[in-house]
Amino acid sequence: MTTDQLRDTYTGRISSFQNTTRHHTRLMNYLALLRLIMLVVLVWLIVLGVKHHQSLFYLGSGLAAAGFLFLVSRYNRQKDLRTLNTRLRELNELEISCLDHQFHSRPDGMEYADSSHPWSHDLDLFGKGSLYQFLNRTSTLKGSELLAGMLTTEPGDMETIGKLRASFEKMLYVHCTRCEYCMPCPHGVNIPFNFIMLNEAKWFGEVTPPMRNWYNSFSQIEEEALKTLNGASHLCVECGECLKKCPQKIPIPEKMKEVSEIFSIQK
Numbered sequence: 488m489t490t491d492q493l494r495d496t497y498t499g500r501i502s503s504f505q506n507t508t509r510h511h512t513r514l515m516n517y518l519a520l521l522r523l524i525m526l527v528v529l530v531w532l533i534v535l536g537v538k539h540h541q542s543l544f545y546l547g548s549g550l551a552a553a554g555f556l557f558l559v560s561r562y563n564r565q566k567d568l569r570t571l572n573t574r575l576r577e578l579n580e581l582e583i584s585c586l587d588h589q590f591h592s593r594p595d596g597m598e599y600a601d602s603s604h605p606w607s608h609d610l611d612l613f614g615k616g617s618l619y620q621f622l623n624r625t626s627t628l629k630g631s632e633l634l635a636g637m638l639t640t641e642p643g644d645m646e647t648i649g650k651l652r653a654s655f656e657k658m659l660y661v662h663c664t665r666c667e668y669c670m671p672c673p674h675g676v677n678i679p680f681n682f683i684m685l686n687e688a689k690w691f692g693e694v695t696p697p698m699r700n701w702y703n704s705f706s707q708i709e710e711e712a713l714k715t716l717n718g719a720s721h722l723c724v725e726c727g728e729c730l731k732k733c734p735q736k737i738p739i740p741e742k743m744k745e746v747s748e749i750f751s752i753q754k
């Protein structure tokens with residue numbers, strides 16, 4: 488993909504996330520108004536109930552309380568979705584800044600600089616404007632340590648490089664790069680993370696308990712998955728939306744079936 492194509496992709500996503508955020512904000516305003524009205528009705532019914540000692544008012548106030556709680560939960564759901572969309576928009580804005588070489592606000596990995604390392608200082612691997620700062624998209628300590636380790640480990644001779652390459656090929660049953668161009672899935676499936684599961688299961692030749700726990704931590708019902716965008720593979724309905732977006736041409740729906748089979752067969 489060229490830089491311009493990448494920029495168009497990120498810009499399109501930003502606009503889509505902005506529209507979705509506006510939609511959630513409108514719904515939140517609407518729900519907040521309804522919630523206020525419901526609260527007023529609730530208080531009014533309670534007052535009437537106390538004044539007239541009629542059970543009808545108490546029944547009505549019970550219904551109003553249930554309605555009020557329902558509206559609170561719908562409001563909170565919209566709020567979570569709006570936060571998620573805002574974060575996704577920010578991530579795409581970050582990618583555009585990195586394309587423009589504006590990456591100097593990112594963590595620079597200075598903590599990994601080692602003056603005794605044979606070449607990391609000469610190559611400006613860490614620190615302001617370094618390769619680490621340009622490449623870094625990690626969000627966990629383990630991820631940033633892994634990236635630093637990859638940058639500072641000598642590749643060895645050609646034979647070692649060949650072996651490493653072969654083992655990476657073996658590990659990657661599905662050649663997913665986690666670019667997330669296929670996301671969001673309209674049914675909430677977390678496509679790249681399900682592929683991590685599949686690759687690990689193939690690599691180990693079995694579903695280990697930590698894998699099982701991780702898979703179980705995915706959202707298992709669509710309503711929740713649409714909120715978290717972290718849905719399990721079985722939520723895939725084979726709509727094919729993701730197929731046209733994947734630069735690796737992975738047959739995603741077919742592979743999602745495979746993930747589901749592996750994780751249900753080996754329970």
Ligand code: SF4
Binds near residue numbers: 676678723724725743
């Ligand atoms: S084919 Fe499956 S994974 Fe792909 S977008 Fe449709 S539901 Fe999501």
Ligand code: SF4
Binds near residue numbers: 678679737
């Ligand atoms: S677009 Fe393809 S390579 Fe990228 S995360 Fe999705 S499945 Fe993986």
